Amino acid sequence: MKAGYPTTILNLATLVKIIAINCVIFLIIMSCQISKAQTGSENEPIRYIGGTHIDPFTHEAGLRYAIGVENIQTFRANRTHPELSDGYGWTYSHASNLAYWNGQFYQQYISGEADEHRSPVQTMLITSKNGKDWSFPKVIFPPYKAPEGVKIPEGSTGYMMHQRMGFYVAPNGRLLTLAFYGHTEDPFRENGIGRVVREIYKDGSMGPIYFIRYDSQTNWNESNTTYPFFKKSTNKGFLEACDSLLKDKLMTLQWFEEDNGVDGFYTFNNSEQAFNWHVRKDGKIVGLFKHSFASLSNDGGITFSDPVKVNSLVMSGGKMWGQRTEDDRYAISYNPVDQSEYRFPMAITSSDDGILYDDLLLVQGEVPARRFYGIWKDFGPCYMRGITPGNGNPPGTDMWMTYSMNKEDMWVSRIPTPIKYKVDEDITNDFENMDITGHVIDWNIYSPTWAKASLIKENNGNQCLQMKDMDPYDYCRAIRVFEESKVVTASFKLKVKAMDTTQFDIDITDRYGNRPVQISFDTDGYIKAANGAKIMSLQKFEVNKWYSFKINYDTRGLGFYSLAINDKTVADNLAAVVAVKSAERISFRTGAYRDIPSRKTPNEVELPPLKGADEKQKLSSYLIDDVFIKQIF
Structure with missing residues (x-):
């Protein structure tokens, strides 16, 4: 120890020096870490x-x-x-x-x-x-x-x-x-x-x-x-x-x-x-x-x-x-x-x-x-x-x-490009101006080999969307995204050409896929709608007959909707199945909603083939036309 310097002062000076050195080391390490994390560089190309x-x-x-x-x-x-x-x-x-x-x-x-x-x-x-x-x-x-x-x-x-x-x-x-x-x-x-x-x-x-x-x-x-x-x-x-x-x-x-x-x-x-x-x-x-x-x-x-x-x-x-x-x-x-x-x-x-x-x-x-x-x-x-x-x-x-x-x-x-998810205008799809041999423009289509979606012309020249289904374990689906809305009016026409063993479902969903509005053409011959947790039979339907639907849906609060068929109100103030903040798409599906397999479904458990998986079921066929969706609020 040098003469004239108290021990406490020497210890304090040494401590300050150690802290300074450690700070420099820390800054060097942080600098290296920052440079390694640079986006766009070989350390993080994307x-x-x-x-x-x-x-x-x-x-x-x-x-x-x-x-x-x-x-x-x-x-x-x-x-x-x-x-x-x-x-x-x-x-x-x-x-x-x-x-x-x-x-x-x-x-x-x-x-x-x-x-x-x-x-x-x-x-x-x-x-x-x-x-x-x-x-x-x-x-x-x-x-x-x-x-x-x-x-x-x-x-x-x-x-x-x-x-x-x-x-x-x-x-x-x-x-x-x-x-x-x-x-x-x-x-x-x-x-x-x-x-x-x-x-x-x-x-x-x-x-x-x-x-x-x-x-x-x-x-x-x-x-x-x-x-x-x-x-x-x-x-x-x-x-x-x-x-x-x-x-x-x-x-x-x-x-x-x-x-x-x-x-x-x-x-x-x-x-x-x-x-x-x-x-x-x-x-x-x-x-x-x-x-x-x-x-x-x-x-x-x-x-x-x-x-x-x-x-x-x-x-x-x-x-x-x-x-x-x-x-x-x-x-x-x-x-x-x-x-x-x-x-x-x-x-x-x-x-x-x-x-x-x-x-x-x-x-x-x-x-x-x-x-x-x-x-x-x-x-x-x-x-x-x-x-x-x-x-x-x-x-x-x-x-x-x-x-x-x-x-x-x-x-x-x-x-399609540009890749987008938003719609900023009302939907007016009568399908007449689409190339019948081409794509269903702006619709999301899921089309298995035995359950195809396509544009067709009826005998009277009317062009519409056809959804067919002969698959016992899959379905056809068509989805139209519309402008995100708290209050929305959706109208469309639907004709059942043939129905076998599966229902036809129409859902209005929010951006996350939640289904507050659920309507079905059921195999027992009735049009049905969800009223909260209950399913209501609204009226019988006939094959080969067009039905016009109008849905007024308000998402505010717990949510409710009304439904008119062929200009006649058949249900009013139906409770939404789930509460959502807004609605964003309408879905048409030739089968019931599914969430199986889930992430808990065993993957490596050996099971026999699904029964009848290789056999076509009888044809179900549906026509959709004049899909008009308007944002109210």
Whole structure:
């Protein structure tokens, strides 16, 4: 101790010095943390700033609808009537990809007998000119059969298919389709065999199957695999297309997950699952992956930063799809829930710059019953995928995506752009000015193969919306979003053409999907309405007769409504089923409301197929016209 300085003063000086040093260290640490969190950088390439998250207790999840989305079933699995499905009766369908080429859509998906990652597995192809009517599936890559003498490796139970990429439209205009062969139950890396390719010709026929790349982590080659290497082809255009693909680093980065490229083929330093990409407005490329991961490329996709978890995007093992949209904006679609076995709903969020995303909206809010049990067949819309950059651009400004439902049936979504959820004017839909072969403009349509919605003309020339239903476990649904209102008047016309075993429901809902106004055409022949918790029979109805409805609904307080049919008041001051702040949409549905499966429904409990799942029920058919909705307050 130095002479002349009291111990207390020395201790105080030392303490101040320690505090100062610690403050500097703290500021350095905070500075590092702040820089790491910078939105738009490789530490957080994108961010969801909307703040809205899902209600996990309903299929619609409390989200507002992205207006005008059309969900169309493209393939319905059928075990006992394969002639109505795929010719095989297989019930596992998943991992679809989409392209648009030669004036039509191409949808490719993998198909298994019943279970995920269990042999046999093959890849199917269906096509459509308009996105509504789809061809019967055909096999484009059959189950793998090894050459004689080649044994299945120890631990494997057979061969399977797995692909993160389905199509490639080459610079020379050729269309290639691709898939990956591997061993069950894990086809990745050292368990992989290789990637196969074949050409699809304009007349619908296809060229031979070749391997375009063998798994670099194995010893597979042309001498011990079933198909020849693509260089054996004598088709110069096909060879040119394959060579272009192999040089396209962004396209082939989709392959990394199945074959990590120990030969240096890829430019990824590190990767997560199910890579896809889009170019932000600042020119940087965003890579998106499962489990909320994203990465960034500053050199046009030659290299990417290591993927980081974007915590503002809540998701699990379902895929995430992002793209630049026709209105020069951006959109990302995913399942916004951290539960891999319950992948619903399917949502979308949009952005002006490809960095900041807002307005989490509903794309697919339906979860029909899973008709066939299978291992790892998760509930809900799974593995959404759009059209990869370069793989075609359908007419119009819509965004198109494909997905599987319950890993059983195949679907597409048509999403109009700009993506919006608000309506600021009265609704006057008589359907007369819509293209009868086109889309039901500004309506959200859910259209299974056996329960379709479409525009039709009656014999007198009147054009209206038709909703048909022959599906024992699904329904057709049409929703019109209107201006959010506390007091609303809604009128429409409805005709029952035929009714079998399911009711027809009309609901007025709020923005969260709550149903305060509930009206039904019941199978006993009566029009009914909810009065609070009670159901009232109002009057009998006749088949093939138009009925005009007018609903006056006041949401204020506990809420009440009145109902007139054919200009006659049949119910007044009915109590709303639930109290809501406002109303925002009207829903027409060819079946009863459902909330099963829920997030408590057992997913991996083996059950027999649902009774009668493969049989059409008798036709129910309904016509809707003159939907006029006015905001009063």
